[in-house]
Amino acid sequence: MAVSANRLELLQIADAVAREKSIDRGIVIASMEDALQKAARLRYGQETEVRAEINQKTGEVRFSRLLLVVDEIENDATQISLAEARRRNPAAQSGDWIAETLPPFDFGRIAAQSAKQVIVQKVREAERDRQYEEYKDRIGDIVNGVVKRVEYGNVIVDLGKGEAIIRRDEMIPREMFRPGDRVRAYVYDVRREQRGPQIFLSRTHPQLMAKLFRQEVPEIYDGVIEVKSVARDPGSRAKIAVVSRDSSIDPVGACVGMRGSRVQAVVNELQGEKIDIIPWSADAATFIVNALQPAEVVKVVLDEDSSRIEVVVPDDQLSLAIGRRGQNVRLASQLTGWDIDILTEAEESERRQKEFVERTNAFMDALDVDEVVGQLLASEGFRSVEELAFVEPQELASIEGFDEETAAEIQNRAREYLERIEAEHDARRKELGVADELKEIDGVTTAMLVKLGENDVKTVEDLAGCATDDLVGWSEKKDNETVNYPGFLDGFELSREEAEAMIMAARVKAGWIEAAPEEAPAETEAE
Numbered sequence: 001m002a003v004s005a006n007r008l009e010l011l012q013i014a015d016a017v018a019r020e021k022s023i024d025r026g027i028v029i030a031s032m033e034d035a036l037q038k039a040a041r042l043r044y045g046q047e048t049e050v051r052a053e054i055n056q057k058t059g060e061v062r063f064s065r066l067l068l069v070v071d072e073i074e075n076d077a078t079q080i081s082l083a084e085a086r087r088r089n090p091a092a093q094s095g096d097w098i099a100e101t102l103p104p105f106d107f108g109r110i111a112a113q114s115a116k117q118v119i120v121q122k123v124r125e126a127e128r129d130r131q132y133e134e135y136k137d138r139i140g141d142i143v144n145g146v147v148k149r150v151e152y153g154n155v156i157v158d159l160g161k162g163e164a165i166i167r168r169d170e171m172i173p174r175e176m177f178r179p180g181d182r183v184r185a186y187v188y189d190v191r192r193e194q195r196g197p198q199i200f201l202s203r204t205h206p207q208l209m210a211k212l213f214r215q216e217v218p219e220i221y222d223g224v225i226e227v228k229s230v231a232r233d234p235g236s237r238a239k240i241a242v243v244s245r246d247s248s249i250d251p252v253g254a255c256v257g258m259r260g261s262r263v264q265a266v267v268n269e270l271q272g273e274k275i276d277i278i279p280w281s282a283d284a285a286t287f288i289v290n291a292l293q294p295a296e297v298v299k300v301v302l303d304e305d306s307s308r309i310e311v312v313v314p315d316d317q318l319s320l321a322i323g324r325r326g327q328n329v330r331l332a333s334q335l336t337g338w339d340i341d342i343l344t345e346a347e348e349s350e351r352r353q354k355e356f357v358e359r360t361n362a363f364m365d366a367l368d369v370d371e372v373v374g375q376l377l378a379s380e381g382f383r384s385v386e387e388l389a390f391v392e393p394q395e396l397a398s399i400e401g402f403d404e405e406t407a408a409e410i411q412n413r414a415r416e417y418l419e420r421i422e423a424e425h426d427a428r429r430k431e432l433g434v435a436d437e438l439k440e441i442d443g444v445t446t447a448m449l450v451k452l453g454e455n456d457v458k459t460v461e462d463l464a465g466c467a468t469d470d471l472v473g474w475s476e477k478k479d480n481e482t483v484n485y486p487g488f489l490d491g492f493e494l495s496r497e498e499a500e501a502m503i504m505a506a507r508v509k510a511g512w513i514e515a516a517p518e519e520a521p522a523e524t525e526a527e
Contacts (some may be wrong), residue, residue, distance in 0.1 A: 132197035164199035204234035212305035231334035295321035389414035
């Protein structure tokens with residue numbers, strides 16, 4: 001049986017659309033069937049349940065009407081009696097659907113236009129779904145494209161099977177693109193939106209540099225060298241930390257390449273951005289010293305609780321360590337994840353001298369001793385009266401010029417001072433109305449109770465309702481700078497774990513939660 005030209009043309013159109021839009025042929029044919037069904041409803045009535053089927057081999061179109069089998073007919077257009085249904089199909093039961101073939105008909109102008117809109121809409125939705133499915137798993141990859149147009153500083157890139165956008169703030173400063181230029185960028189986000197999937201590209205993302213090095217350096221691609229972290233000031237300068245899994249391969253040399261060929265390829269792609277390649281180290285102090293290159297570092301002091309580090313550099317190296325507009329220290333901080341404070345040797349010496357004087361005066365006032373004794377205690381490394389009160393007497397007696405009697409007298413004065421301060425704090429606590437129950441929570445001192453009372457934390461329930469950040473404070477990154485917000489107990493050298501334990505103990509005491517069961521002692525093995 002010969003197939004008519006119209007039928008063959010229908011299949012050819014479906015094939016052409018599927019190829020052009022890179023979508024499945026079955027989706028195109030399904031959209032045609034939906035369009036024919038909508039047109040048929042305009043012909044036979046909207047309440048009629050019409051189905052259209054296109055034979056994918058011959059292109060033949062068949063229309064049928066679905067009728068629901070019921071015991072009693074209420075609507076002739078959609079229902080059929082059980083008796084009539086059994087005449088057509090003896091196995092029919094109430095609730096089944098019976099298909100009734102409909103004769104072909106000529107489409108009118110309105111029906112044809114409506115069918116065209118359905119097909120266009122369905123094909124567009126399929127194209128969007130295909131584009132989203134293709135690119136949603138490519139977040140973190142580098143893609144190549146051609147600049148299609150530039151709108152208000154944003155660059156629209158043709159990726160071949162879709163369009164992407166590089167927003168103005170994701171472009172390297174002073175970088176200009178014209179229609180037809182080839183561009184390489186990093187896919188950092190793919191979103192479903194009303195107007196279709198949006199693919200967002202970046203030329204400033206730190207991982208763009210890591211991916212470019214992966215393409216240029218075979219050792220990184222093979223996993224022998226690992227890129228640990230990247231920090232960029234787009235278009236100006238960048239730092240990248242690398243480490244080798246093979247001790248025989250120098251990670252920095254491999255990334256630089258013969259006569260700098262590998263790193264130069266990345267520099268050229270990033271519009272001349274200067275790149276410092278830093279050897280990564282598991283030791284935080286060593287890594288930070290490396291990250292501050294080319295400046296020399298004399299000494300570092302780590303504060304792991306607050307992720308801060310103090311770096312001491314020679315006086316003539318200060319400007320080199322900080323960099324132009326603070327660029328070097330800012331990039332080093334981003335690369336290592338530590339907040340870096342830079343001091344010169346003169347500033348550190350001045351600060352140490354100031355701390356020495358403050359401790360000396362504190363010992364003189366608290367212990368009622370002369371300046372010589374205060375300086376002796378400060379120079380021996382004692383930082384507070386509490387240390388003096390509870391240190392071993394022999395340690396005090398071993399100080400040059402002290403004997404056991406002098407050591408005992410100093411400890412007695414230190415304990416008397418602490419008792420006096422404790423009494424003053426307790427009086428202040430009562431004045432603020434802080435409940436006695438709070439004293440029973442482990443880790444809470446009278447001085448802490450005063451601070452809590454001054455911040456309206458006066459009962460066990462008040463403490464139970466606090467968050468850890470309320471007690472120890474928190475920090476936020478704003479414009480590449482860390483802003484610290486103090487907590488109620490700021491200055492007490494309280495760790496987050498200790499603060500959390502205090503809050504949980506308060507919640508148990510307030511009856512909000514049950515205490516965690518204590519672990520039973522391990523049973524001794526039978527002989």
